[in-house]
Amino acid sequence: NAGVTQTPKFQVLKTGQSMTLQCAQDMNHNSMYWYRQDPGMGLRLIYYSASEGTTDKGEVPNGYNVSRLNKREFSLRLESAAPSQTSVYFCASRAQISGNTIYFGEGSWLTVV
Amino acid sequence: KQEVTQIPAALSVPEGENLVLNCSFTDSAIYNLQWFRQDPGKGLTSLLLIQSSQREQTSGRLNASLDKSSGRSTLYIAASQPGDSATYLCAVSPNTGGFKTIFGAGTRLFVKA
Numbered sequence: 001n002a003g004v005t006q007t008p009k010f011q012v013l014k015t016g017q018s019m020t021l022q023c024a025q026d027m028n029h030n031s032m033y034w035y036r037q038d039p040g041m042g043l044r045l046i047y048y049s050a051s052e053g054t055t056d057k058g059e060v061p062n063g064y065n066v067s068r069l070n071k072r073e074f075s076l077r078l079e080s081a082a083p084s085q086t087s088v089y090f091c092a093s094r095a096q097i098s099g100n101t102i103y104f105g106e107g108s109w110l111t112v113v
Numbered sequence: 114k115q116e117v118t119q120i121p122a123a124l125s126v127p128e129g130e131n132l133v134l135n136c137s138f139t140d141s142a143i144y145n146l147q148w149f150r151q152d153p154g155k156g157l158t159s160l161l162l163i164q165s166s167q168r169e170q171t172s173g174r175l176n177a178s179l180d181k182s183s184g185r186s187t188l189y190i191a192a193s194q195p196g197d198s199a200t201y202l203c204a205v206s207p208n209t210g211g212f213k214t215i216f217g218a219g220t221r222l223f224v225k226a
Contacts, residue, residue, distance in 0.1 A: 004156075033214075035216075040122075040218055041218060042117070042202065042216040042217050042218040042219060043157075043202070043204075043216040044216075045213055045214070045215075048213070058213060059213070090156055090157070092157075100162075101147065101159045101162055102147065102157075102159065102204075102214060103159070104149075104156035104157040104158070105156050106155060106156045107154075107155070107156050
């Protein structure tokens with residue numbers, strides 16, 4: 001069972017470069033999420049997609065864009081990377097609104113120099 | 114705005130000890146609360162999910178309680194083992210909209226053999 005798969009696992013970017021983090025889930029879940037995790041701050045929601053075709057901002061959306069390509073895939077794009085975006089990024093999915101367990105990917109370690 | 118706090122930030126106990134991790138939240142209008150485990154360099158794994166109408170959930174040596182009115186949850190770990198060493202996070206999902214699950218910063222647990 002693959003669950004939630006994220007790529008790449010590790011990435012180093014120079015300030016101003018762009019990149020896309022890819023996420024796919026094989027559990028037929030409706031909702032998908034992108035979080036970032038920084039030391040001492042827990043996970044903060046960047047963007048979420050309640051269902052295919054919809055996306056909404058979370059707590060810290062600035063500097064990011066997302067695309068819900070289809071029900072399986074939800075990508076996160078950094079258009080012009082900044083050192084403040086150095087973090088660990090997690091993709092997650094859930095079957096329905098709130099009522100079900102959230103499943104997480106293994107994380108993507110991003111360093112912006 | 115919902116805020117989730119976990120105390121203590123870190124905890125070290127000898128093997129075999131029973132322990133309690135605490136989670137508090139500021140807005141009692143929640144749909145559910147989840148406890149997660151995170152191993153170093155890994156994603157989050159769901160341990161227990163408590164719906165707002167429930168008082169507790171149990172899984173093996175783990176027991177999670179929920180007191181919505183006081184905005185508190187506890188995770189009780191019985192007979193701790195070195196394999197329990199990890200970071201434990203709690204997360205609450207609101208009952209309005211339901212997508213913006215908010216996480217605490219976590220408690221880092223170390224169980225000494």
